Amino acid sequence: MKVCTTIPEARAACRDARARGKRLGLVPTMGALHEGHLSLVRAAKAQCDAVAVSIFVNPTQFGPKEDLSTYPRQLDRDCRLLEGEGVDILFAPPVEEMYPPGGVTWVLVEGLSEKLDGRSRPGHFRGVTTIVAKLFHIIEPATAFFGQKDAAQVAVIRRMVQDLNFAVEIVACPIVREADGLAMSSRNAYLNREERGRALVLQWSLQEARQQFDAGERAAAKLISAAKEVFAGEPQVVLDYFEIVDPDTLDPVERISQKTLVAVAAYVGMTRLIDNLVLNP
């Protein structure tokens, strides 16, 4: 695995792979890798001839009161995991490489960036789209792999790719879960034992919505109130949002008549967790 920390090195490694006729896949991450990330790497390995992974804890997608300074960083371990998966190129730049002084240009997907997580985390998606656009320019992947776990992020990035004519195919991969159903996340490491137990309420609320849907309920408001009742049983977990939306526009739907995203975010102690599922009538 070629490890690159500068943009010229990464560009050269990727150009070299492409020159050898390889279809290049990119998996952007913030590191502290778990099976969720590795599932994206495996999908990239399966669909591309060469795989680049980026590890960059992107400061511009964190709010001033968020966990940028405490976000888990474990580059050596991540490197070993990626070596084990047969990754070709790792791009792990320092912050100054991606954001040298004087930068004033942003990529903003208007509207979509203020929905779901964007509403609770002002500026978050502007940071995400800006760094992902930069990565796309540096790596020039044929395909980029993202997790459905961050469903709003997938919608925002798809829109950016369409609006800015990026020549990259976006693939969304299924959510990887712990044995008890908790969606894997680097932030799960923040949870103490009690919080780890309480965190299951996100998954239970989604399951409640799915059960009502399977029983024939199509009114979004009914599913939302049933899910909120599940949260009422776990008062120490603070619900941020439970929404039923169109997966592309992220606008709320009233009745579920086509593919629909059910998304939840909640604070378990200080830790903000998200999860979602897709309903297909």
Ligand code: AMP
């Ligand atoms: P992050 O390091 O949190 O920025 O995540 C990097 C990528 O991994 C994003 O596309 C995430 O959606 C994806 N990802 C994170 N957790 C999971 C998971 N449990 N299952 C599938 N993909 C995930």
